[in-house]
């Protein structure tokens with residue numbers, strides 16, 4: 366994979382509820398359908414190559430973009446890939462189909478058994494003489510955070526070259542390091558703008574705390590971290606089979622020719638729109654980060670047309 370030095374484009378879209386809307390296309394990172402998991406995976410694989418690991422263990426559901434990217438990278442580098450998947454979110458998706466194509470070995474267990482299953486799997490593989498590298502679900506940890514500090518610097522560079530300043534940055538917040546990296550970037554640059562993560566699954570106190578912990582783990586504690594961490598959990602319910610999310614996906618596809626999905630980017634885009642309306646934000650420059658998930662768009666497309674989400 367050679368995507369280390371590739372800067373993803375920022376596209377000016379149009380007037381949006383009285384604001385100027387831009388989109389950073391991390392979905393266009395050119396490996397395995399890109400997205401934030403590809404951006405994070407670069408750093409994990411740097412360590413894997415350096416440490417000469419020959420086996421990877423990671424975690425994720427059937428719709429996980431992270432698992433797809435990791436399984437693809439493992440297959441292309443001839444590294445054995447093991448995935449622990451929660452039984453509760455075991456859906457057939459384009460991502461799970463590719464996971465199969467890439468030859469990842471999947472162990473499905475109830476979500477409560479995930480932790481122990483991972484530990485046992487690592488021990489088992491090590492006892493077979495394999496050198497095992499563990500990647501936390503979603504590419505969590507400092508390496509994942511670092512990937513989005515990089516993304517923040519790309520945004521700064523664009524602003525400098527184009528003489529603009531984004532007042533707001535919106536994106537889908539899940540396992541937390543995309544969010545954490547952007548906050549670190551803002552704090553390190555002492556920028557005055559709002560970084561707004563739209564939660565796609567976790568409710569606020571817990572989800573927000575995970576982001577706070579990731580920021581502190583990366584840069585140490587600072588009094589500004591707390592107030593810089595805006596975690597909006599009002600739009601988690603928008604999702605599969607929901608006419609609201611179908612409408613958003615259809616609108617954005619027709620208007621801009623850009624694919625969103627129902628699990629991540631569709632929710633975040635919808636959440637951004639509602640947030641802007643509710644807070645009556647006007648005359649600002651707004652950046653939406655498209656965090657990827659294109660294979661899930663095609664799952665959603667079936668739903669849009671035939672009401673079938675598989």
Ligand SMILES: *Cc1c(COP(=O)(O)O)cnc(C)c1O
Nearest residue numbers: 430539540541543629656657658
């Ligand atoms: C994983 C994912 C997210 C959430 O990113 P986190 O770093 O886990 O918070 C957002 N969008 C897409 C498409 C994803 O796959």
